[in-house]
Amino acid sequence: MKTTKTIFQDGNHKWVAIVRDPEKPNYxxxxxxxxxxxxxxxxxxxxxxxxIFPSVFSALSADFDPTALAGIFASHQDPDVxxxxxxxxxxxxxxxxxxSWMWSSFVPHFGGNAETFVQIxxxxxxxxxxxxxxxAIPAHYLHSSGNFNLYDKVAKVLFSGDVGAAxxxxxxxxxxxxxxxxxxxHAEGFHKRWMGSNEAKRRWCERVSQMDVDMLCPQHxxxxxxxxxxxxxxxxxxxxxxxxxx
Amino acid sequence: MTATSxxxxxTPAAGTDLLQIVHINEEIKRVVGVSVKINxxxxxxxxxxxxxxxxxxxxxxxxxxxxxxSQDLRTCMExxxxxxxACVNQVSIGLKGIRTGRLLSEAARxxxxxxxxxxILQDHKREIERRDQxxxxxxxxxxxxxxxxxxxxxxxxxxxxxAKIEAAYGQSFAASLAQVSGEFDGVxxxxxxxxxxxxxxxxxxxxxxxxxx
Ligand SMILES: [Fe+2]
Ligand SMILES: [Fe+2]
Numbered sequence: 001m002k003t004t005k006t007i008f009q010d011g012n013h014k015w016v017a018i019v020r021d022p023e024k025p026n027y028x029x030x031x032x033x034x035x036x037x038x039x040x041x042x043x044x045x046x047x048x049x050x051x052i053f054p055s056v057f058s059a060l061s062a063d064f065d066p067t068a069l070a071g072i073f074a075s076h077q078d079p080d081v082x083x084x085x086x087x088x089x090x091x092x093x094x095x096x097x098x099x100s101w102m103w104s105s106f107v108p109h110f111g112g113n114a115e116t117f118v119q120i121x122x123x124x125x126x127x128x129x130x131x132x133x134x135x136a137i138p139a140h141y142l143h144s145s146g147n148f149n150l151y152d153k154v155a156k157v158l159f160s161g162d163v164g165a166a167x168x169x170x171x172x173x174x175x176x177x178x179x180x181x182x183x184x185x186h187a188e189g190f191h192k193r194w195m196g197s198n199e200a201k202r203r204w205c206e207r208v209s210q211m212d213v214d215m216l217c218p219q220h221x222x223x224x225x226x227x228x229x230x231x232x233x234x235x236x237x238x239x240x241x242x243x244x245x246x
Numbered sequence: 247m248t249a250t251s252x253x254x255x256x257t258p259a260a261g262t263d264l265l266q267i268v269h270i271n272e273e274i275k276r277v278v279g280v281s282v283k284i285n286x287x288x289x290x291x292x293x294x295x296x297x298x299x300x301x302x303x304x305x306x307x308x309x310x311x312x313x314x315x316s317q318d319l320r321t322c323m324e325x326x327x328x329x330x331x332a333c334v335n336q337v338s339i340g341l342k343g344i345r346t347g348r349l350l351s352e353a354a355r356x357x358x359x360x361x362x363x364x365x366i367l368q369d370h371k372r373e374i375e376r377r378d379q380x381x382x383x384x385x386x387x388x389x390x391x392x393x394x395x396x397x398x399x400x401x402x403x404x405x406x407x408x409a410k411i412e413a414a415y416g417q418s419f420a421a422s423l424a425q426v427s428g429e430f431d432g433v434x435x436x437x438x439x440x441x442x443x444x445x446x447x448x449x450x451x452x453x454x455x456x457x458x459x
Binding site (some may be wrong): 057058061065067086 | 350357
């Protein structure tokens with residue numbers, strides 16, 4: 001089963017990371033899910049694949065009533081991001097799924113209907129969680145062509161989806177990046193191969209470097225905090241992406 | 247038996263159902279193919295009877311009847327497509343439901359403190375039972391439709407046998423008429439064989455009503 005770690009708390013405003021399932025079979029990529037709660041409501045970010053639903057569900061429900069989930073934010077359309085959608089909707093059929101307009105007719109293959117999806121336009125939107133304003137920040141082509149991050153300016157937390165993702169070797173499973181140089185080696189190949197546009201990457205770096213971010217939370221690997229956030233942005237800015245040797 | 251083991255135990259049955267439907271569909275396509283063959287054979291037999299003149303009047307009438315039979319048979323077999331499609335649909339939904347059931351059961355096991363999971367698992371089971379009942383109805387309808395075809399083929403068999411008898415009165419054409427009527431008999435038997443195989447399909451005969459527990 002996965003474990004939950006509260007990474008930010010101010011009263012009932014919380015960010016909870018749902019991470020690291022020792023029982024997860026190796027053929028499934030490891031993912032981090034995040035729950036933002038405010039005023040008794042919750043928004044689940046990149047809820048994960050159908051196969052890990054039991055593990056995410058049980059970890060989440062230990063802290064939070066899953067029927068109080070108001071919505072799901074899906075950074076993009078990948079199966080490791082949102083193929084569990086139908087199962088979450090079983091718990092709350094009225095729940096909304098925020099996703100790029102590009103994927104709003106693709107992701108219903110995982111579940112949901114016409115009422116489920118809130119299409120995010122390319123420039124992003126504000127999502128209100130019981131009055132807490134969360135911003136969908138454009139991160140197109142990083143890696144998906146219709147891709148968003150989610151920013152909470154009160155908590156100063158940026159959920160970055162696949163940006164900042166690292167495929168960590170066994171044993172290196174800390175929740176936070178502790179040694180940037182050692183960590184980033186496990187992110188380099190992924191970013192070079194998965195991220196499709198140097199131009200989009202440059203714009204993302206510009207945008208995010210102007211934001212006040214204490215924690216950058218990727219969907220895979222460890223969380224960057226403090227000075228490592230800017231370190232990551234600079235590293236990413238320098239990296240040539242869209243590279244394939246074949 | 248736990249909810250999890252019930253859900254997992256069901257997997258092979260639903261998968262087998264889908265495979266059996268595929269076999270049924272292939273057999274239906276075979277019968278449609280043979281019915282086209284009878285149509286062509288009957289056309290040739292009609293021309294042969296015309297050439298034989300008064301000696302093959304009865305044979306000509308029977309050939310006409312066999313032609314009508316082949317067309318009816320084809321229409322009837324093709325009309326089964328809708329039922330087959332509905333069965334595939336139900337079984338596919340069932341297969342998806344098994345996966346959902348497995349994941350919900352696992353969630354219920356890991357989060358026993360959540361009453362919502364047990365409730366949703368119950369709803370899910372009820373939905374699966376409803377789907378099961380629909381599949382049982384479709385199974386019965388398909389079986390009934392195949393029995394109707396079987397009756398039709400019995401009639402085709404009688405026509406082919408009568409054509410064999412009529413061929414004997416064909417004087418100088420008797421040998422060629424006998425050959426044609428023998429071929430009729432052969433293809434009708436072929437259809438009968440296919441229908442017998444369909445009747446025996448485990449999709450109908452197995453104790454399938456409780457394939458989802
Ligand atoms: Fe992805
Ligand atoms: Fe991912």
